[in-house]
Amino acid sequence: MTISNHKTIAAHRKRLKEQGLARIEVQVPMQDAELIRSTAQLLRGEAASELRIQLQRLVGTQHLGLKELLAAAPLDDIDLTCNPDLDRNVEL
Numbered sequence: 001m002t003i004s005n006h007k008t009i010a011a012h013r014k015r016l017k018e019q020g021l022a023r024i025e026v027q028v029p030m031q032d033a034e035l036i037r038s039t040a041q042l043l044r045g046e047a048a049s050e051l052r053i054q055l056q057r058l059v060g061t062q063h064l065g066l067k068e069l070l071a072a073a074p075l076d077d078i079d080l081t082c083n084p085d086l087d088r089n090v091e092l
Helices: 003-018 030-043 048-059 066-072
Strands: none
Touching: 030 048
Protein backbone atom coordinates (compact mmCIF):
# COMPACT_ATOMS: atom_id res chain seq x y z
CA MET A 1 0.00 0.00 0.00
CA THR A 2 1.28 3.44 -0.83
CA ILE A 3 1.56 6.35 1.58
CA SER A 4 -1.41 8.07 -0.08
CA ASN A 5 -3.53 4.95 0.46
CA HIS A 6 -2.61 4.90 4.15
CA LYS A 7 -3.51 8.58 4.47
CA THR A 8 -6.83 8.05 2.70
CA ILE A 9 -7.75 5.14 4.95
CA ALA A 10 -6.68 7.05 8.07
CA ALA A 11 -8.81 10.04 7.03
CA HIS A 12 -11.81 7.78 6.37
CA ARG A 13 -11.49 6.08 9.76
CA LYS A 14 -11.13 9.47 11.45
CA ARG A 15 -14.39 10.65 9.82
CA LEU A 16 -16.14 7.49 10.97
CA LYS A 17 -14.91 8.04 14.51
CA GLU A 18 -16.13 11.64 14.45
CA GLN A 19 -19.56 10.35 13.37
CA GLY A 20 -19.58 8.00 16.36
CA LEU A 21 -19.07 4.88 14.26
CA ALA A 22 -16.57 2.10 14.85
CA ARG A 23 -15.19 -0.18 12.19
CA ILE A 24 -15.09 -3.76 13.39
CA GLU A 25 -14.18 -7.06 11.84
CA VAL A 26 -15.74 -10.34 12.87
CA GLN A 27 -15.35 -13.90 11.73
CA VAL A 28 -18.56 -15.85 11.39
CA PRO A 29 -19.65 -18.95 9.51
CA MET A 30 -20.39 -18.22 5.84
CA GLN A 31 -24.06 -18.99 6.37
CA ASP A 32 -24.30 -16.17 8.96
CA ALA A 33 -22.39 -13.51 7.02
CA GLU A 34 -25.46 -11.93 5.42
CA LEU A 35 -27.31 -12.00 8.74
CA ILE A 36 -24.47 -10.08 10.41
CA ARG A 37 -24.35 -7.57 7.54
CA SER A 38 -28.11 -7.04 7.79
CA THR A 39 -27.93 -6.65 11.56
CA ALA A 40 -25.15 -4.07 11.23
CA GLN A 41 -27.17 -2.16 8.66
CA LEU A 42 -30.21 -2.14 10.98
CA LEU A 43 -28.05 -0.86 13.84
CA ARG A 44 -27.16 2.14 11.67
CA GLY A 45 -30.79 2.85 10.82
CA GLU A 46 -33.97 4.09 12.46
CA ALA A 47 -34.84 0.73 14.06
CA ALA A 48 -31.51 0.64 15.91
CA SER A 49 -32.85 1.37 19.39
CA GLU A 50 -35.42 -1.44 19.32
CA LEU A 51 -32.95 -3.92 17.83
CA ARG A 52 -30.30 -2.90 20.37
CA ILE A 53 -32.74 -3.56 23.23
CA GLN A 54 -33.61 -6.99 21.84
CA LEU A 55 -29.97 -7.90 21.27
CA GLN A 56 -28.94 -6.78 24.76
CA ARG A 57 -31.75 -8.87 26.22
CA LEU A 58 -30.59 -11.87 24.20
CA VAL A 59 -26.85 -11.48 24.69
CA GLY A 60 -26.84 -9.81 28.08
CA THR A 61 -25.47 -6.47 29.10
CA GLN A 62 -23.21 -7.59 31.90
CA HIS A 63 -19.55 -7.51 30.88
CA LEU A 64 -17.54 -8.68 33.85
CA GLY A 65 -13.81 -8.48 34.27
CA LEU A 66 -11.72 -11.24 35.80
CA LYS A 67 -12.05 -9.81 39.30
CA GLU A 68 -15.85 -9.67 39.08
CA LEU A 69 -16.04 -13.16 37.55
CA LEU A 70 -13.95 -14.61 40.37
CA ALA A 71 -16.01 -12.77 42.99
CA ALA A 72 -19.23 -14.14 41.47
CA ALA A 73 -17.90 -17.70 41.08
CA PRO A 74 -19.21 -20.41 43.42
CA LEU A 75 -15.92 -21.19 45.19
CA ASP A 76 -17.37 -22.48 48.49
CA ASP A 77 -16.21 -26.08 48.06
CA ILE A 78 -12.75 -25.26 46.69
CA ASP A 79 -9.71 -25.09 48.96
CA LEU A 80 -7.84 -21.92 48.00
CA THR A 81 -5.16 -22.10 50.68
CA CYS A 82 -1.56 -22.13 49.55
CA ASN A 83 1.05 -24.42 51.04
CA PRO A 84 4.27 -22.40 51.33
CA ASP A 85 6.39 -25.58 51.62
CA LEU A 86 7.07 -26.69 48.04
CA ASP A 87 9.44 -29.51 49.06
CA ARG A 88 12.39 -27.84 47.44
CA ASN A 89 15.81 -28.17 48.96
CA VAL A 90 17.59 -24.86 48.53
CA GLU A 91 21.14 -24.35 49.71
CA LEU A 92 21.79 -20.86 50.98
